[in-house]
Amino acid sequence: MSAVLKVAITGCGVIGRMHAVALQQFPEADVVALIDTVPAAADSLADLMEESGRPKPSTHLTIGDALAAADIDLVVLATPSGLHIQQALEVLGAGKHVVIEKPLDVDLSRAQEIEAAAKEAAGRGVFASVISQHRFDRGSVAVANAVAKGRFGRLTSAIASVAWWRGQGYYDSGDWRGKWAMDGGGALMNQGVHTVDLLLWFMGRPVEIHAHTALLAHERIEVEDTAVATVTFENGGLAVLHATTAAYPGLTVRVQLMGSEGSAVLDNDQLQYFHARDAGTASADMGLQGGGNQTIEELSKYPDEDYEAMDPTVYPGGHIRQYRDILDAISEGRQPGVTISDAVNALATVRAVYVSATLNQAVLFNEVLSGRYNDLEVRTGPSSTAGVS
């Protein structure tokens, strides 16, 4: 492999462009090729990159064309979610590293195929990772480290909520949006999967999921715009999961984590509240009720320079921080921090929500993972028939 990692970006839409911006921060990576089935999408991004002073990447219609024409080490997949696995298998098969946008795919059994392929490829020094940029936010890192050290005591419960608004125009903007086949689900799958990943990162492995979904404020889509679920975890903790694109004008993404020795709240990726008994002085037998916020002291352990990335004015800070890990991992010959298995577990949790809502009964996470419901055609819950008046 060359000293400078040669990167191809597949899918030059909204998020593909962000990958191009994020990768421009790294002298050790060069975007040399852009791939899109719509030539104008790749061409306009290539022009944009040239205007920003970088060498103009070549443009291609398919990954195969790009691999045949250019020397490439890493392929980024920023295509519609339903294409991720098929394209990732092609990339790993060609012996190239792959970074896959979230969600891993729309189909759990196919996602498990890539899990096996990624394990085999890692043995050859070829690595796969999935974007989950919020794991790299400073607040999330502070919470995950506190969990790992047991500073919150026994984790008793969590609330994870994505309360966003997406207008009808968003769903009408791409024919893959809002369709089971290519979007894989609605508010929970598309907008909420990051938050599901954070919830699992903090709470561990789910045991049982009971969910309801509905389509309440949009039309001409198949998937839910509102999902709620309860989740039990192997550690005994309980959680409430909520995702919606029907909360006008859009509220925040919030994860509350509560334990017998401490609690934390992340709101829109910022650590809003942190309290661990081991750092506190107040006696709290009757509860501090939100007092004793140690956020400032806790965040000071994670210096700005590591978390503001190289250029704080660049928007995709989470992507940049995750690329720091991915590029370091590739150069050190190790697996990047976010594994395909992490993404499979997040996907299986989302799938469990859809299975539970369809069957109107609780389902076991392990049974969803083991393929018991693979043939079930999931649908949006009973309220979908209400639609919009």
Ligand SMILES: NC(=O)c1ccc[n+]([C@@H]2O[C@H](COP(=O)([O-])OP(=O)(O)OC[C@H]3O[C@@H](n4cnc5c(N)ncnc54)[C@H](O)[C@@H]3O)[C@@H](O)[C@H]2O)c1
């Ligand atoms: N990490 C995040 O926060 C985040 C945010 C937005 C989107 N995403 C994910 O990124 C992916 C793309 O979303 P988007 O909003 O950029 O979509 P988009 O529709 O804006 O872009 C997708 C691009 O892929 C191209 N494409 C379609 N089929 C292709 C193929 N076979 N080969 C090559 N190119 C092809 C399309 O022409 C389009 O340019 C989705 O999986 C989405 O869930 C992640």
